[in-house]
Amino acid sequence: MWFPDWPLRRPDAPPDEPCQVVDQGGRVAAADPRARxxxxxPGMLRRQAEAVCPAVVTLPSDxxxxxxxxxxxxxxxxxxxxxxEVAHPGLLFVPLKxxxxxxxxxxxxxxxxxxxxxxxxxxGGRIGVADGPFAARMAAAxxxxxxxxxxxxxxxxxxxxxxxxxxxxxxxxxxxxxLGDLRALPRAAVASRxxxxxxxxxxxxxxxxxxxxxxxxxxxxxxxxxxxxxITGMEQAAFAARALARRLMERLAPHGDLPHRVEVExxxxxxxxxxxxxxxxxxxxxxxxxxxxxxxxxAWVETGGIPGGLARLRVAPAxxxxxxxxxxxxxxxxxxxxERRALSxxxxxxxPDAVLQARRRGGRTPAEQxxxxxxxxxxxxxxxxxxxxxxxxxxxxxxVLVPPRPPALEVEWDGxxxxxxxxGSRWEEVLSWAGPWRAIDHWWEGRPPVDRYQIVTxxxxxxxxVVEGRCLLTGIYD
Amino acid sequence: MADIGAALTGAGPSPPSAAARPGxxxxxxxxxxxxxxxxxxxxxxxxxxxxxxxxxxxxISPLAAWESGLDPERLVVVRCPDPSRWAxxxxxxxxGLGAVYAEMPPGVADQSLRRLAARARSRRSSLLxxxxxxxxxxxxxxxQLHGEGVSxxxxxxxxxxxxxxxxxxxxxxxxxxxAERHLEVEDDGTNAVRVVPGLAAxxxxxxxx
Numbered sequence: 085m086w087f088p089d090w091p092l093r094r095p096d097a098p099p100d101e102p103c104q105v106v107d108q109g110g111r112v113a114a115a116d117p118r119a120r121x122x123x124x125x126p127g128m129l130r131r132q133a134e135a136v137c138p139a140v141v142t143l144p145s146d147x148x149x150x151x152x153x154x155x156x157x158x159x160x161x162x163x164x165x166x167x168x169e170v171a172h173p174g175l176l177f178v179p180l181k182x183x184x185x186x187x188x189x190x191x192x193x194x195x196x197x198x199x200x201x202x203x204x205x206x207x208g209g210r211i212g213v214a215d216g217p218f219a220a221r222m223a224a225a226x227x228x229x230x231x232x233x234x235x236x237x238x239x240x241x242x243x244x245x246x247x248x249x250x251x252x253x254x255x256x257x258x259x260x261x262x263l264g265d266l267r268a269l270p271r272a273a274v275a276s277r278x279x280x281x282x283x284x285x286x287x288x289x290x291x292x293x294x295x296x297x298x299x300x301x302x303x304x305x306x307x308x309x310x311x312x313x314x315i316t317g318m319e320q321a322a323f324a325a326r327a328l329a330r331r332l333m334e335r336l337a338p339h340g341d342l343p344h345r346v347e348v349e350x351x352x353x354x355x356x357x358x359x360x361x362x363x364x365x366x367x368x369x370x371x372x373x374x375x376x377x378x379x380x381x382x383a384w385v386e387t388g389g390i391p392g393g394l395a396r397l398r399v400a401p402a403x404x405x406x407x408x409x410x411x412x413x414x415x416x417x418x419x420x421x422x423e424r425r426a427l428s429x430x431x432x433x434x435x436p437d438a439v440l441q442a443r444r445r446g447g448r449t450p451a452e453q454x455x456x457x458x459x460x461x462x463x464x465x466x467x468x469x470x471x472x473x474x475x476x477x478x479x480x481x482x483x484v485l486v487p488p489r490p491p492a493l494e495v496e497w498d499g500x501x502x503x504x505x506x507x508g509s510r511w512e513e514v515l516s517w518a519g520p521w522r523a524i525d526h527w528w529e530g531r532p533p534v535d536r537y538q539i540v541t542x543x544x545x546x547x548x549x550v551v552e553g554r555c556l557l558t559g560i561y562d
Numbered sequence: 563m564a565d566i567g568a569a570l571t572g573a574g575p576s577p578p579s580a581a582a583r584p585g586x587x588x589x590x591x592x593x594x595x596x597x598x599x600x601x602x603x604x605x606x607x608x609x610x611x612x613x614x615x616x617x618x619x620x621x622i623s624p625l626a627a628w629e630s631g632l633d634p635e636r637l638v639v640v641r642c643p644d645p646s647r648w649a650x651x652x653x654x655x656x657x658g659l660g661a662v663y664a665e666m667p668p669g670v671a672d673q674s675l676r677r678l679a680a681r682a683r684s685r686r687s688s689l690l691x692x693x694x695x696x697x698x699x700x701x702x703x704x705x706q707l708h709g710e711g712v713s714x715x716x717x718x719x720x721x722x723x724x725x726x727x728x729x730x731x732x733x734x735x736x737x738x739x740x741a742e743r744h745l746e747v748e749d750d751g752t753n754a755v756r757v758v759p760g761l762a763a764x765x766x767x768x769x770x771x
Contacts, residue, residue, distance in 0.1 A: 426658020518717040544595020562599035
């Protein structure tokens, strides 16, 4: 069951203008029909999309809110068929084998699901029935499509559907136009020519996207945490989600396993136990898994599904893959784990916004040149403006201390030259200075011009800005 | 990074290596502007692996650390404006990271500092402490570097720009061989820090009578 434009179903989406939702990586996650008509396609870079459709309104993606909004749909489908699997907000997989026997036919089940979905979310949902999640997703249509012969259905699909963008052009050049053409080739030959990506494409083309559990693992890998008193705030729940995701990954890591599917189970202070399965075509990473758990908890909390607060949280992996992360030869697993633990502990003490990493950005002032992001979260795409020339950028060395809100600096001037500076309670004589360097930034927003000075005293060197007669301390060369 | 430790023990200037030795606590004492924060970040960068900076005011800019060669991937900045949590956070970081540079807010109890020093020793982590006010109690730091003065070259009367700088430091503690020594560190602002040759123990003061 698939809503292709689920991220666009939000109150701030403009009804009369072309609109797109862009994910954290700066790529289009969804585009409405008007934007698609103009050439915007999911997966495009935001800039490309804005180039082909300049009038498009861009909204940032908010997967947590999307998951919360999707929860009524999931609950409605669960009323018809239990144990559904959420791939991402908008895409739901429903195992039909048992339900078909119970209701007496695929058509009957699909009709009930379609009615339940329409009641919960209105029209727009596409439903497809086929063997395996990939074929079902490809078959999803409105009205619902039931595929009788899955191999034949897959064979007719264009080879681009395999999702390996990097080798699709080569496939076409070799005359492989459909998934059927690809499947007809020997798997060993495809693997030796195209490596892992080719093998993956061949598996998908053969309808083997649901990878079987490769081997039994000797321990029960599920992780569980109990909370007394029960958690009621989302912030705490997010921490719990992250901690459990980390524990699960640590437990699986020695076996080289990663989960494709996880079952999130939440027990409330008073009320029923809630369970939901999330799946992913690629194995979950720790951050992705923590996100899924957090989204699910938010969805339950916002729909009143956990009355009395969260008393117990359990995460159990379902399908496991052996595609675990291999450490480099020189990498020390124990020390990497200790580093993570130490930083997680600091994060638990101070909050997620206090433990930061930074990446270089384009800009003129020291503050502009640093882009902060939370430790353990992806930093987003690199800023292409880093390598731009930035005329007027402050020369090296950069000041080490940069106050976020520059305090006033008392400077005594004589004929436009700085003579003395107040440092703490003392006045220090200016030994030398460089500047003024005039910067006229954002004049179109009415920002006044700024004169920058480097001032050297016997107590140290300072960077200051004079704006409309006021002198501010913007950096200390400590 | 020039090895200040080697310079202090008489081995003289040496090729770049870490001054922040495993298990050592190094105190960087002096007012803002005395040049010790950049020195501390450079010493931090000498450690392989992930390193952390505890930033009390939210003022530390990672640009200076990057300019001295520290890879952005390896640097984590922990902002801790609450003095009551400072010791706990620093201790947690010492448990897992090989080197930590921590600004120290005023009013941290001596006992907390001694516990941190013991932790750094037992975990073989380097701790660089930069008190925002005053100094460190005796016995905490293996090596104390006091900023005695800083002179900058490059800027004139409105022309030029800041370039090289010369830090004059007074070193004390066990790491300086038990005697007070003076040390000059030259820094071209972007790359390496070099310990300037010609070190001498501070002249002993004797009463003349």
